[in-house]
Amino acid sequence: MRISVKAPAKINLTLDVLGKRDDGYHEVEMVMTTIDLADRIDIYPREDDKITLDSSACFVPLGEKNHVYQMAQLIKRRLGIHKGVHFFIHKNIPVAAGLAGGSSDAAATIRGLNGLWDLGLSTEEMAELGSEIGSDVAFCVYGGTALAKGRGEKIQPLPSLPPSWVILAKPPIGVSTAEVYGKVDMAKVKEYPPMSCQMVEAILEHDYRKIHQSLGNHLETVTLSLHPEVRRLKEQMLRFGADAALMSGSGPTVFCLVDKESRVHRIYNGLKGFCKDVFAVRVLGDKYHVGLPKTVQK
C-alpha cells in the first residue's frame, strides 16, 4: 500500500514583524496562501518500526534533519506509535527559498500518517503538533489562504483569493530564515506600515486591486541588502509588466500576482532570460482546506 500526499508551497502576501520575543522568535502577522507548486510525499508502511527516507532531490537532508523525519518521529513519540514508515519525497519546491517547502512536507506527513495510522487527529491538533517542527507548519496543515499570528502558528482561515496566477522567480542562492530574522532592526521596521490588516480587508472584499496595494514584507529590506540580485530580479519583474512584485517569506524568491493569462506569458518569458528557476502557477482555492491524503493506492 502507498499513500501519496501533495505538499503545496506558500507565498507571503504580507509579513509584518511586530516585535522580538523573549523566546528568540519574532511576533509576526502574515497573510499566506498556498500555490499550485507542490512536492509529493509517498508514504509506505514498513514491517519494522523504523523511519526511513529518500528523495528525488540530492540537496535535502535525508536523516533526522529532514522535517518529514522529524514530524514522523514526533508523532510516534508523542502518541506512542510503534510502527515503521518509509517516505519518498518528490521535490519540486525550491529549497531554502521562502516557499515553506520543508514545512509543507512536514504538514503533508502528519496529514498522511493521520490517515495511514488512523490517528483521528483534527486539523487543529495536527497544526498544534506540526508547529513544534517549525513556525510555518501550522499554516501548511490548513492550506488555502489564512492570517497567521504569534510566531506564525496561530491560524485564522480566510476566503480564497480571486482566481489568479502567480509568477515566481528564484535567484540561485539559498537564504537562512534565522539569519534574516536575526538581522531585523526593529527601529527601522517601525518605519514601514503593517499591511496584514488591510490585506485581510482586501481579501474579504474580493478586491484584486487592493490586494496588490496591500502586498508588503518587513523581511524584504534585510534580504535585499544581503543579496542585491534579489532586488534586481524584482526590478526585472516590474519591467516585464508586473503590477507589483514582492519577496516571499525570508526570500530569496520574488513573485507577482497576475489575473490575465496573456500577461503571464510575457512576464514569464521575460524572466526566463534572466533566471533559471521561474514558475507560473495558479493560486490554490479552498480545496486545500483538507485533512486527508489525496490518493490511496493498493
Ligand SMILES: C[C@@](CO)(OP(=O)(O)O)[C@H](O)COP(=O)(O)OP(=O)(O)OC[C@H]1O[C@@H](n2ccc(N)nc2=O)[C@H](O)[C@@H]1O
Ligand atoms: C519567514 C517565514 C515566513 O512565512 O517563512 P520562510 O521564509 O522560512 O519560508 C517564517 O516566519 C519562518 O518559518 P519557519 O521556516 O517554519 O521557521 P522556524 O523553523 O520556526 O524558525 C527558524 C528560525 O527563524 C527565526 N524565526 C522564525 C519565526 C519567527 N516568527 N521568528 C523568528 O525569529 C528563529 O531564529 C528561528 O530559529
Ligand SMILES: Nc1ncnc2c1ncn2[C@@H]1O[C@H](COP(=O)(O)OP(=O)(O)O)[C@@H](O)[C@H]1O
Ligand atoms: N523536506 C524538506 N524539504 C526542504 N528542506 C528541508 C526539508 N527538511 C529539512 N529541510 C531543511 O530546511 C531548511 C529550509 O528549507 P525550506 O523549508 O525549503 O525553506 P524556507 O524555510 O525558506 O521556505 C533547509 O536548510 C533544508 O535543508
